[in-house]
Amino acid sequence: xxxxxxxxxxxxxxxxxxxxxxxxxxxxxxxxxxxxxxxxxxxxxxxxxxxxxxxxxxxxxxxxxxxxxxxxxxxxxxxxxxxxxxxxxxxxxxxxxxxxxxxxxxxxxxxxxxxxxxxxxxxxxxxxxxxxxxxxxxxxxxxxxxxxxxxxxxxxxxxxxxxxxxxxxxxxxxxxxxxxxxxxxxxxxxxxxxxxxxxxxxxxxxxxxxxxxxxxxxxxxxxxxxxxxxxxxxxxxxxxxxxxxxxxxxxxxxxxxxxxxxxxxxxxxxxxxxxxxxxxxxxxxxxxxxxxxxxxxxxxxxxxxxxxxxxxxxxxxxxxxxxxxxxxxxxxxxxxxxxxxxxxxxxxxxxxxxxxxxxxxxxxxxxxxxxxxxxxxxxxxx
Amino acid sequence: xxxxxxxxxxxxxxxxxxxxxxxxxxxxxxxxxxxxxxxxxxxxxxxxxxxxxxxxxxxxxxxxxxxxxxxxxxxxxxxxxxxxxxxxxxxxxxxxxxxxxx
Numbered sequence: 001x002x003x004x005x006x007x008x009x010x011x012x013x014x015x016x017x018x019x020x021x022x023x024x025x026x027x028x029x030x031x032x033x034x035x036x037x038x039x040x041x042x043x044x045x046x047x048x049x050x051x052x053x054x055x056x057x058x059x060x061x062x063x064x065x066x067x068x069x070x071x072x073x074x075x076x077x078x079x080x081x082x083x084x085x086x087x088x089x090x091x092x093x094x095x096x097x098x099x100x101x102x103x104x105x106x107x108x109x110x111x112x113x114x115x116x117x118x119x120x121x122x123x124x125x126x127x128x129x130x131x132x133x134x135x136x137x138x139x140x141x142x143x144x145x146x147x148x149x150x151x152x153x154x155x156x157x158x159x160x161x162x163x164x165x166x167x168x169x170x171x172x173x174x175x176x177x178x179x180x181x182x183x184x185x186x187x188x189x190x191x192x193x194x195x196x197x198x199x200x201x202x203x204x205x206x207x208x209x210x211x212x213x214x215x216x217x218x219x220x221x222x223x224x225x226x227x228x229x230x231x232x233x234x235x236x237x238x239x240x241x242x243x244x245x246x247x248x249x250x251x252x253x254x255x256x257x258x259x260x261x262x263x264x265x266x267x268x269x270x271x272x273x274x275x276x277x278x279x280x281x282x283x284x285x286x287x288x289x290x291x292x293x294x295x296x297x298x299x300x301x302x303x304x305x306x307x308x309x310x311x312x313x314x315x316x317x318x319x320x321x322x323x324x325x326x327x328x329x330x331x332x333x334x335x336x337x338x339x340x341x342x343x344x345x346x347x348x349x350x351x352x353x354x355x356x357x358x359x360x361x362x363x364x365x366x367x368x369x370x371x372x373x374x375x376x377x378x379x380x381x382x
Numbered sequence: 383x384x385x386x387x388x389x390x391x392x393x394x395x396x397x398x399x400x401x402x403x404x405x406x407x408x409x410x411x412x413x414x415x416x417x418x419x420x421x422x423x424x425x426x427x428x429x430x431x432x433x434x435x436x437x438x439x440x441x442x443x444x445x446x447x448x449x450x451x452x453x454x455x456x457x458x459x460x461x462x463x464x465x466x467x468x469x470x471x472x473x474x475x476x477x478x479x480x481x482x483x484x
Contacts, residue, residue, distance in 0.1 A: 045422055046432035070432070198439050198452065242436060257408045257436075260467040266436035 003033040004367060007097035009088070011040030011108035012244060013050050014290070017272050018103040018126050021180040021359040023059060031367055035095050039065035039084055040108050041245050048242075048269020056271075063091045067108065072249045074217065081107045088115040099124050099366055102147070103177075105132060105140035113146035122371050124149040126177060126362065129157030129164075132290070133311035135214040135246075148375050151362055153294075153353045156314050165380035174361040175354020181276070182298040183356025188277035196274065199265055204283035205237040206333075211288055212248025213309050220248030223324045224255030227286070227306065230329035234337075237263035239278055241270065241289075284336040286329070293319055297351040302336035304329065317349050383419060383433060384426045386411045395459040395474045400434055406467040409434040410459065441473065449473040 008023065010016050026032040038061045042051040054061055067084040069076040088111055092100070100116040102109045103126035116123040125147035131137060144150060144161060152158035153176035161171045181187075190201050210227055212220045231238060243252045256266060270278070276295065279285065285292050285303040288310060292303030297316035305315070307324045315321075322332040335341050369375060389398045390413060397412035411434055419433050439452050441462050449460050453475055462471035 044432075045419060045424060046434075048435075049418075049422060197437070198455075257402050257406060258404060260406050260408070262465055264467070268436055 001031070003031055005096070005098045006032060006034040006366070007037060007092070007095050007100045008034060009037045009039065009100065009102055009108060009112040010054075011038075011042060011084075011106050013041070013048075013053075013269060013272065013275075014244070015103040015106065015109070015126075016042070016050065016054065017178040017181075018176070019101065020057065020059075020272065021177050021184075022101070022126075022362055025359050025363055029363070032363065035062035035097070036060065037063040037065060037088070037091050037095075039067050039087075040080075040106070041068070044068055044245065046268065047245055048267075050269050053269070053271050062095070065091065065108075068245060072245055072247055074214070074247045077107065077214075077247050081111055084108045085111040085115060088112060089119070092116065092119050092121060097121060098371065099149075101126070101366075102143060103127055105130075105136035105143070107135075107139060110139045110143050110146075113143040117146040120376055122148040122375055124151065124362075124366060126151045126153075127157075128152050129159075129161040129171070130154075130314065131160070131312040133213065133215075133308035136309075137311075148378065149365065149369060151358075151365070153358070154314055162381075165382045167379060167381055170375075170378075172361070172365055174365070175356075175358035176294055177354075177358040177362065178294060179298060179351055179354040180356045180359050181272070182295060182351075186273060186276070187280055188271075188273045190277070190281060193274060193277050193281070197265070199237070199239070201278070201281045203237065204337075205239055205263075205281075206231065206234065207279060207282040207285045208238055208240040209243075209285070209287035209289035209291060210252060210306065211243040211309065212246050212252050213288070213307060214246050214248065216307070217248045219324075220251040221255055223307065224252045225259070226324050226326050227329060228255060228259035228261075230326045230333065231286070232259070232261060233330055234333060235262065236283065238265070239282070240264065240266040241275070242266060242268045284333065286333060286336075294351075294353050297349055297353075300342075300345040300349045302341055302345065304332040304336050314352050316352050318345055383416065383424070383428050383430055386430055387416055387426070390416070394476065395472075397459050399459070399461045399469060399472060400430060401469060405469070407438075407440070407461050407463050407469050408467075409436055410438040410461065412458070444471050444473060446473070446478050449478045453478055 041047040065087040067080045100123045102112045128150035129152045150171045151174045158173040243249045280299045288306045293315045296303040297318045320332045322328040400409045402408045460473045
């Protein structure tokens, strides 16, 4: 039987975390062949040039789409997506995949969905159906309308897809594949982290990951100032991961630089294993990254979630939601770091995003789904 | 990047300390970073802010013993900064190993 040809599109470290465990399984099976198209932040030196991490992981990047215009405002973001879409048409024509595999809610994933749908190549979407704030929430559901197979990470997301008119046979609750590597213990141990980064991870520290909120673009500078001022009230080392390249990211980066204080280490990018290893050792996490909701509960890590970026998204008991107000952030952090809250989590914190076997389920479904007119031609149920 | 390369050529430490508005140290740019940028196809006129890696090793005082431990890992220059990340001193290979031997 011919191997199934998959095209994976990845633009950031975020969804690389979703697809890497799937690719590792593909490598162990003659039933699958795949190509990787890297774009957006992966190819930007200012965002850590994470395409090098993909290659260091032993994967070949078959296609590179340089799409990102400088400026990181709404206009440059839209134009960048246009460049991505144009280039994807050629990538698809050249690679001729059986399936295009997308993940998450970023703009380049939406371009992948559009290109696949218009080329009548079936599209599979990982982490489908969830709620999130920011333009990302709208993007995820727009992808849903073009995707032919939906891999939801929980029942809530699966039900939402059906309610939004997706035919039930297309919707599968498989869990979140980025939890697979956590379940397998694939994170850098403490000694290796200390050796690599020259930081003593034996003391309590805070992990900070704050991205711009696209619909609050003009408030990005103020939002990071509020967060940083709140953090000053905690005499703990801070490990800060710089934001993605959405509109407002430059303001966030400038704000981080402006507020460097005390023991403060900033990274544009970390290898995924290092990031998970640091998360495992952190006393608490603060920001608005999905990581606080999707990955942190596996480590029973308290996560102070700021503002609306993850608004209404399924979350575990480790998450404390607060607005972008200094007193609220300080109170949230105090609660997160309190022995009582941490004790609660030891007894009562499971990850609502899966059991570590999502990648296997995803590949089984791709292999078992025959690509016929029934798959390619979508009908909404309402 | 061109300006940084020129500064690196003038000093003997194979890197420069980068200071942003407000006098805060925001990174150390090295010859290695220049090579990585060239390999990535980056133009020499590219603003440093798009190339600078924000993580760097630093010390809070001119502690020569601590500096030696960092310098033998391959780093050639360590900024000494205060609590607000303002530059107080610079420890170079020459200074640390030269003074140490004295």
